[in-house]
Amino acid sequence: GENVEQHPSTLSVQEGDSAVIKCTYSDSASNYFPWYKQELGKGPQLIIDIRSNVGEKKDQRIAVTLNKTAKHFSLHITETQPEDSAVYFCAARNAGGTSYGKLTFGQGTILTVHP
């Protein structure tokens, strides 16, 4: 089955700096890659996603890049703000097979943005 590795496990930056979180996946048939932000006591919130026919996607301060050949994708947050502090999860999904609704998540990255 799919396996998703996420690094780093913790990331500390100063307000205004950029933050980068990287994930690798094992199943070359995976074709959808969402990123979620989870705040304390809340469920994961979808912040951006990318499909395998696209190499990059941006939404204001957030961008995601995908390298299908290397099977890795990354989240980039620019001009970080203290409210960006949270746990971030990457995930991968294979639309084929018998569990086509299944998202496989990485282990999470605790991002801390210091004022």
Place this chain on the structure above:
Amino acid sequence: DAGVTQSPTHLIKTRGQHVTLRCSPISGHKSVSWYQQVLGQGPQFIFQYYEKEERGRGNFPDRFSARQFPNYSSELNVNALLLGDSALYLCASSLSPNRSNQPQHFGDGTRLSIL
């Protein structure tokens, strides 16, 4: 618009008991997925339901079961509870069975504690 709603928010049970968790999807969403999130880890896929049928199942024992109702709401049932079942149980909804890579939106979960 209301997001995914889950009830109860917190629950305390003892070993051997059973529990029922409930989920109402976003209006118009027909697919519901259940995930288990152990503290410090990413969510793990348990089930996906669409049109009242199970469309995917993760690597969980038969003590876990679920169903979906005509109004697309869903229940997750866990029998013979074990200490290791203590976790945050998340429900996610999406428009379709995800073959078109529809995003999944999560509720805030039910925190289940087993004593």
